[in-house]
Amino acid sequence: MAQQRAGQKRKVVEIPLAEQVEDNVLGNGEFDEELAEDDGSDEDEEFDEDDVEEDEELDSDEEPLSEDGEDVRQQLRDVKTSSSVEIVDTDKDPDTDLATNGTYTPEKRPADLSNYDISVDANGNPRYIYKDIEPNYDTDDSDAPITKNTIGNIPLSYYDAYPHIGYDVNGRRIQRPAKGAALDSLLDSIDIPAGWTGLTDPATGKPLNLSREELEVLKKLSRNETPGDGYDPYPDMVEYFTGKGMEEVMPLSAAPEPKRRFVPSMHEHKRVMKIVKAIKEGRIKPHKEPTAEDLENEEQAQEYAQYDVWANEVPRPDHAMNMPAPKLPPPGYEESYHPPPEYLPDKHQQDEWEKQDEEDRTRDFLPKDHSALRKVPGYAKFVKEKFERCLDLYLAPRVRRSKLNIDPESLLPKLPDPAELRPFPDHRSIEYLGHKGRVRTIAIDPTGEYLATGGDDGTVRIWELGTGHILQKVRLSTTDPVNIVSWRPVASPPILAACCADSVHFIVPKDSATVAQSEAHTLLTAGFSSAPAIPTKSATGVDKPNPSSWHTPIPAHASQSISLTLSLRSTPKTLTWHRRGTYFATVCPSSSSPSTAIAIHALPTHTSQHPFKRLKGLPQTALFHPSQPKFFLATRQRVRIYDLQAGKLVRELLPGARWISSLSLHPGGNNLLIGSYDRKLLWHDLELAPTPYKTLRYHTRAIRDVAFHPSLPLFADASDDGSVQVFHGKVVEDGFENATIVPLKVLKGHKVRGELGVLGVAWHPREAMCVSCGADGVVRLWA
């Protein structure tokens, strides 16, 4: 009966456990002590019996439930006796008591029956047959059964000193669940969570929570009642595995592996041996015999490989002796096997191409259309093409041309913008009209008020610079041109020297103040008293004609405010004043003897010197140095610098011009401009080499005149091409920097008459204005 009941009860326990337990707890912990006491002793006995009997019947499936039930029961017992919440050892189970008796009953193994079956081996020892563990469900899995303590009979109190309370089946420590402080437990007791029982799950050490239904079921079970309302204690047997048609064939068996699984197959062995025999007898050959053709191909391939000199080429660094082959251009559309229709030649083009000589063809193939790649025939010219390519690579010398990626602008010297170099003359301002024929020479007086010009009509004209009005016209000759006009470089009194034919006339402008006029007159005529001309005797005793004679002007000239005339024996082409206005030099290139060609005259004493007895080359023009006693003399191709005090040659410049036309010295005295008839303008830095510092070739015709501005960094040249060019020429005095030369402006306006353009150019002493005179008879002011 008890056995039956237990079986029945067990089935009941399976489902509505929670209810019973809860009821039980309610009764237990709070108010129903009496009830619990009533339940007490008889129950114990019953359970004891039940358990023993039950365990014998246990299946592996049902084991956990029964154990749980037992634990609960044990705990309930403990509650009844001590009414204190403690972790209770599972070992105080009656079944473990049995185990300690010494007689071992394998059926009564308490834990983990789900994992293995226990049987007795041949020696009578227990044999554990573990069930297969499904590989996907490891112990880590959340679905895995909760950890069970494996400490066996050892009381839990043994673990009090440790943080863990035992070990699970795999030997891992089961950690002691965190216990709240006393206050926490108090609070827990006040605010009872749902399902609180005050019991501790001995397997986990955690508080054991049971639902009300579970407690109810427990309570009913403990009273030997049916666990629930809908409980059928005698249900119909459900025949899962028995009965007709339900016989289960067990799919798995523990039968040992059949021998055939690990013994080689006789059948296969026979088949293999058959093949082996056939091979031995030569009926089956291990590889194909190479034919003659194959051998040949192989040989060819090897041969080809021998000549592939670039096969193992490694990239080498760039070097003149090692040049990579130039790359072929990539193929174009025409070379496609199926080119777009616009690339296909029409009939006419085809004929034309065929008619052309092979060498003249722009490309050596005709684009052809093939509907598919497999229809493309072999390339007939392949070998030829490759041969030619190889020939090219082998024979054509390869020269590396470094590609110059230079911006041409960057090669130009860095010049300042002309707009920054203002002021400079850039437009025509005033025309001085009146001369008939060429105007050969031009000069602005040191005050900048008057302008003097001389021309082929034999007149010297003095103009008012600011208005263009003529102040005075002096007719020096009716036949000979006026070659030179030159103002005495001292502002007051104004004296103009003009060279016409072989004489030099000194003009005092009649417009100047009376005081100045008388001053000028005294200055010019003072020499008559001081220096009587001493006729030099020649070796023969005959009076040698004096190469220069000073005399009062003829009446025709005297009435035109000429105060003094100096007669030379040949036509002076250059008259240059010394800075102080006491000396001036004349150069007569046409002079018969070189000794008289160059003369330096002293105005106050009316004396003339001829310092150069011999001269190499034909003299052209001359200059005084503004501050040092130096004299610059230009022959046709050379410029020589003489020291007047020491009377010796200091320096010789080699401008490289074929015929020097004019000289101009920078007011600083260290830079010389040389204009030449062979179109070159040469800038000499006298501190540098005797060759030019800069050669300016901007004119298409001969340069007639060149002039530095007296105060501003400007210079200008006049050329036969009818233009005056203005340059910025800045000289830094400290000598650490070379002169900056910037072309500023080409002043055009003079007409070219009979191969002659602009004949003279002169600067205003202070303003950035220049005047020029031309063969067209026009004098212009440029502002």
Next chain:
Amino acid sequence: MSSASATAQVKIQLQTKSPELQIPKEIGPILVRTGFKRLQLSQLVNTLLENGENHIPLQFLINGQYLKTTIDDFLTQNGISAETTLSVEYVKALIPPQTIASYEHDDWVSSVDVFSSPQQSRILSGSFDGLIRVWGMSSDLLATGTGHSSAVKSAKFISPTQVVSSSGDRTLRLWKYEDSDIGTASLTPTLELYGHNASVDNVAVHAPSSRMLSASADHTVGIWSTRKSDAPAAQEELIPVSNKRRKITPTAKPTATRGPLTLMSGHASQVAEVCFDETYATIAYSVSWDHTLKTWDLATSKCVDTRTTPQSLWSVCHLPEKSLVAAGTALKHITLIDPRVSAQTVSAMTLRGHTNAIVSMARDPNSSHQILSGSYDGTCRIWDLRSVRNDASERIGESVFIIERDAVRQAKKLGTRREDIGGVKVFGVAWDAEVGMVSGAEDKRVQIDRQT
């Protein structure tokens, strides 16, 4: 597009600075069609002024520029939105000047001056032949003054009966002018003023204080008195001892000679022109080739202020209403200089348009906005100082009208080459309310133009 713009309208606010042209105050911004030109706007304003028959031709300034096209074109050119209210200033229209007469001389005419009264107007011209001439309005030569031994550089009326001239012979001469009969008059020299060592290039006159200023090529500015009694005696060595002319004409008794009150030196180069400050007669301005404009205090004969420009200055004109001094340069433009000490920049405005040096300038007697300039390029130009555009660095004015020489105009009509006419450099200009614009030039003529 055109139809759309023709119907488009723009709001304008009309205003003027001349009191006689004020439209009634209550007229606010007016909507006008953008297709309007100057004429339509002028008619509109005349209607507002209720002028009736006698229309006053008007011109319109928008943002300092004269309206010459339709408003629409003006807006598109200047990138102004048609949504904004345009502030339009209207002024009496300038009529293009027309040549009335030209008086022929024997030599280049260096300077002109006009004395006008409602009864009679006289034109004075100085010529490079050393003569000064007085002309009536009907191209009749009334009187000739002989005496200068060199070119007359400048001639001015002091009063209807007194004339001063300066010459390249380093003297200034005072003349007495008398209208004797109908058609004739006499110029008799009254005083010769010696003091300068070089050509006296310009003379300025202030009649109320009987002071004259002279600009000379000897770098000085002279102060002279127009009265013989005030003037000190001249330096003896400056007076030519043997004057041939006087020898030849024994009848003429020698003219009295006087010297300057002061010669003010300070310029580093020849002084080109000098002028009185029109509000304070004790202040004068002089310009020189040394690039400077100097302000002189005549009471102390001291240079008060110097303004240096980048180029030589050849002419000067004071504009009292604008407190500016216009200085014509040896290059191509006129620089307007604020001479006041507070002025930060030298150049307040630049008038560009001439192609050569500007040698003479005159103020519009009727308006403070306009000046006339004569240049070596052979033209006179009228400038309106209201018409300004701002360039990158400076304010630039453009000329309103260009007066060419009659000969050039004829040549253009006939298609003659410019070279055949000869030089047409203008040397002197004068602007008189009655007579008009008078200019003397290298073509040996005095040309009179008037806006009729």
